[in-house]
Amino acid sequence: MQAKVYVTLKKGVHDPQGEAVGHTLSEMGYKKVGGVRIGKYIEIRLNDVSPPEAETMLKEMCDKLLANTVIESYKIDLQD
Numbered sequence: 001m002q003a004k005v006y007v008t009l010k011k012g013v014h015d016p017q018g019e020a021v022g023h024t025l026s027e028m029g030y031k032k033v034g035g036v037r038i039g040k041y042i043e044i045r046l047n048d049v050s051p052p053e054a055e056t057m058l059k060e061m062c063d064k065l066l067a068n069t070v071i072e073s074y075k076i077d078l079q080d
Helices: 016-027 051-066
Strands: 002-009 040-045 072-079
Touching: 002 051, 040 051, 051 072
Parallel strands: none
Antiparallel strands: 002 040, 002 072
């Protein structure tokens, strides 16, 4: 089973990296870019687990390591 995990900053959390990228894009001539937020994309392969078990494991992984849940949110996409 393949899992894709998307980790993003929560709304309202300051994103200096996103601001820097947005500023640079504007300087490069992309004036219509209204804002940039930077996140993380993680692929995880799980062997011999059921979808409910995978969901539980992935939530634990995100809560314990992959995301700082104080300032970040995450979304899990499971694929067989």
